[in-house]
Amino acid sequence: MNLKIACIQYDIQFGKPQENFDRISKEIENTMNQDKPDMIILPELWTTGYDLTRLDEIADENGDETKTFIKALAKQYSVNIVAGSVAKKTEQGVTNTMFVFNRDGELLSEYSKLHLFKLMDEHLYLQAGEAKGDFTIENVPAAGVICYDIRFPEWIRAHTASGAEILFVVAEWPLPRLEHWRTLLLSRAIENQCYVVACNSVGSNPDNVFGGHSMIIDPWGTIIAEAGTQSTTLVGEIDLNKVQEVRKQIPIFQDRRPTFY
Numbered sequence: 001m002n003l004k005i006a007c008i009q010y011d012i013q014f015g016k017p018q019e020n021f022d023r024i025s026k027e028i029e030n031t032m033n034q035d036k037p038d039m040i041i042l043p044e045l046w047t048t049g050y051d052l053t054r055l056d057e058i059a060d061e062n063g064d065e066t067k068t069f070i071k072a073l074a075k076q077y078s079v080n081i082v083a084g085s086v087a088k089k090t091e092q093g094v095t096n097t098m099f100v101f102n103r104d105g106e107l108l109s110e111y112s113k114l115h116l117f118k119l120m121d122e123h124l125y126l127q128a129g130e131a132k133g134d135f136t137i138e139n140v141p142a143a144g145v146i147c148y149d150i151r152f153p154e155w156i157r158a159h160t161a162s163g164a165e166i167l168f169v170v171a172e173w174p175l176p177r178l179e180h181w182r183t184l185l186l187s188r189a190i191e192n193q194c195y196v197v198a199c200n201s202v203g204s205n206p207d208n209v210f211g212g213h214s215m216i217i218d219p220w221g222t223i224i225a226e227a228g229t230q231s232t233t234l235v236g237e238i239d240l241n242k243v244q245e246v247r248k249q250i251p252i253f254q255d256r257r258p259t260f261y
Contacts, residue, residue, distance in 0.1 A: 001240045003138060006037040007214040010231040011203025012172070015051035017058055021069060027233065032077040035235050038138065042084030043201040043214075044147050044172045045096060050205055052125040059087035059094045067099055067107065075105035080137055084170040084199065085113065085146050093127035098144045098170060100135055109135035113146040114155060120208070122148075132159060140165055140240055147171035150184045153191065160192040161253065165243040169198035175211035175229070182213060190221040193246045193253075195238050202229055219246040 008027045013019040028040060047066060048058050060066050063086060070083045081101045088097040095112040102108055112129025116122040133144040143159035143166075150156065150169055159167065167188060173181045181200070189196040195218060202212040212229040216236035225236035247253060 001138070001140070002237055003039060003140075003240065004035065004037040004235065004237045005039045005041065005197055005216060006031050006035055007041045007197065007199035007216070007227070007234040009043065009200060009202055009212055009214040009227050009234060012043065012046055012049040012201050014049040014205045015054055015058060017047045017060070017065075020047050020049075021065075025069075025073065028073050028077065028079075028081075031233050032079060035233070037079065037235060039080040039082065039197075041082045041168060041197055041199040041214075042170065043199045044085045044170045045087060046084040046201070047086045049201075050120060050172060050208065052121055055087050055089070055094045055125055059089040061089050063088040063097055063099060063110075070099060070101050071105040071107070074101040074103060078103045082144060082168045082170070082197075082199075087126075088112070090127075094125065095127050095129060096122070096146060097129075098133065098146060100137065100144060100168075102137060108137060109133060109144060111144050111146070113149065115148045115152055117148040134159055134162065134164065137166075142166040142168065144168040144170070147173060150188055153188065156188050156192060160194050161256070161258075164192075164194060165240060166195045166197060166238070167192065169196060171198065171200045172208075173200050173211050175209045178211040178213060181211060182215070185215055185217060186221050186223075189217040189219060191252075193219040193250070194243060195219060195240075197238075199234075202231055219243050
């Protein structure tokens with residue numbers, strides 16, 4: 001089975017949720033009219049950016065506005081949407097949470113970032129998640145993770161060992177560590193023999209410049225498509241049959257010896 005995937009890489013407006021909602025609405029409309037993908041991916045914290053000190057004011061209460069917004073777009077265009085992540089306000093605090101919707105506007109997954117990135121003060125303003133990001137989309141087992149999560153290979157393997165064939169990564173990854181981004185994504189694809197679909201942001205906020213280079217990588221580690229450092233929609237097509245072909249050719253999941261790890 002082939003799936004066409006579009007990653008919307010753009011300059012998130014710092015601390016301005018309504019401007020970002022308006023921008024994404026237009027970007028999805030344009031993408032559906034031009035490319036007609038099966039899936040659309042958004043970057044991390046796309047409604048607010050890293051305006052962490054104002055999250056009590058601008059975070060989405062229970063994620064309700066985001067879920068209503070994405071559900072309507074998914075149904076309108078009959079497209080699956082991995083809706084990046086947003087700041088979700090709960091009684092326990094604010095989480096960095098990914099929502100995934102199918103073509104019918106059904107919520108398939110809600111994953112909150114497990115590993116908080118202290119270099120950008122996430123631990124001071126966000127609550128860490130406590131559950132995996134597994135879901136099934138278009139009858140394909142998949143998983144979603146957020147930015148810093150990709151530095152923890154054991155967390156990624158926890159998803160692929162239970163069957164995930166596509167790993168969706170959403171991020172606001174800084175430009176100074178761009179080569180880490182590329183290398184880690186390629187490594188996660190090769191060692192897990194899965195597709196990696198990674199959507200980053202571009203532009204800057206008062207403290208960071210973001211690196212872009214959204215990528216779609218196949219289970220051999222071959223780059224299907226890669227963006228640059230400007231706002232763009234990256235489109236690529238994946239063949240899900242390739243996952244099992246690669247896993248049969250080099251059967252790492254059969255050869256694992258986790259009792260020794």
